[in-house]
Amino acid sequence: MNKLSERIENLPASATLAMAAKARELKSNGVDVISLSLGEPDFNTPDFIKEAAIKAIEENYHSYPPVDGYLELKNAICEKFKRDNGLNYKPSQVVVSTGAKQSIANVCMALLNKGDEVLIPAPYWVSYSAIVTLSEAKFKIIPTLMENGFKITPEQLESELTSRTKLIMFNSPNNPSGIVYSEKELNEFAVILKDYPSTYVLSDEIYEHIIYGVKHFSFANLPNMFDRTITVNGLAKAFSMTGWRIGYIGAPEFIAKACNKFQGQITSAANCIAQRSAITALTAPVSKIKYMIDEFNSRRELIFDLISKIPGFKLLKPSGAFYLFPDISFYFGKEIKGKIIKDSNDFAMTILEQAKVATVSGDSFGNKNCLRISYAASKDEIIEAVSRIKNFLSNN
Ligand code: GLU
Helix, strand or coil, X not given: CCCCCHXXXXXXXXXXXXXXXXXXXXXXXXXXXXXCCCCCCCCCCCHHHHHHHHHHHHCCCCCXXXXXXXXXXXXXXXXXXXXXXXXXXXXXXXXXXXXXXXXXXXXXXXXXXXXXXXXXXXXXXXXXXXXXXXXXXXXXXXXXXXXXXXXXCHHHHHHHCCCCXXXXXXXXXXXXXXXXXXXXXXXXXXXXXXXXXXXXXXXXXXXXXXXXXXXXXXXXXXXXXXXXXXXXXECCCCCCCXXXXXXXXXXXXXXXXXXXXXHHHHCCCCCHHHHHHHHHHHHCCHHHHHHHHHHHHHHHHHHHHHHHCCCCCECCCCCECCEECCECXXXXXXXXXXXXXXXXXXXXXXXXXXXXXXXXXXXXXXXXXEEEEECCCCHHHHHHHHHHHHHXXXXX
């Protein structure tokens, strides 16, 4: 008999974290692996934020913070929502959590019942479907095509919505495709959602600042959507604070209260020093992090150019986040180093084993034909990694 719960037995491991762990393990065994697997900025956390953390320790912040976050931080988040997104959340609508991933889990646990339907446009970030399953709801994937820019159409949304649709998990800028929906496109969704007043939208906006020549528009800012949208964000990506684990939501008050109740039983609150530092990060002008966005942009140009030259790779130029999501299905059914490549999992494993480059299979993001390549790595690493993949594929 199984000793573990069915819940955990049926839970897939996070593909992004599993690949990163594999790359780390190979590296520690002396293998020269380049990891383009994890969406993790390689910059140091900016000094002004580190200084705030040191100050918080010196000022003896050490005890349990309020479950939903320090009031000063919630005020700073409300200011940020106003400044960057034109959204007027009150502190009672904000909950600070241990990373945006926990924020998403809180919302799902607070909102979903067994059998509720959750729509997830694909490609989607690996943990969405797993978190929905943990909360005993059912997810329904809305597929997209690279030819249509990996975007769902209003017609698709309309045909998938039913009276059981409790939540839509929306993510723009998107991980893994890098696409960004325009205000006009989002407006078309809002028009359709008018007829589904009991459907909520979880809008994951963690990559809002990492955009290239396009504008980010918040879902909650669409007509009639403020009271039906849970805006998720966090500090990991924009401020290079992945390990600090600070995420937050702005949400209808009853949802924020429910998340607070759930979090009170699960983690108590997010780390106190990281929260104090987050106040400093969020109240600083966005221009303070521009150097990182500029560098990502120049890496994007570089990697797009290099990857486009690999035969059999089809790709779109992303307008946001720091991933490429090429279609590599050209290689399916072909033999590489004596192994028939069946799918994107095989492809990712083969280039890890043979070319020593870690990426993540598109399968875990809901697209079996693609491969996710993170360019949150140095230009030297990008150049070397792409040349390894190219050489490996051309020598077969
Ligand atoms: N969100 C990042 C990624 O997609 C970090 C890893 C994770 O939490 O999945 O790579």
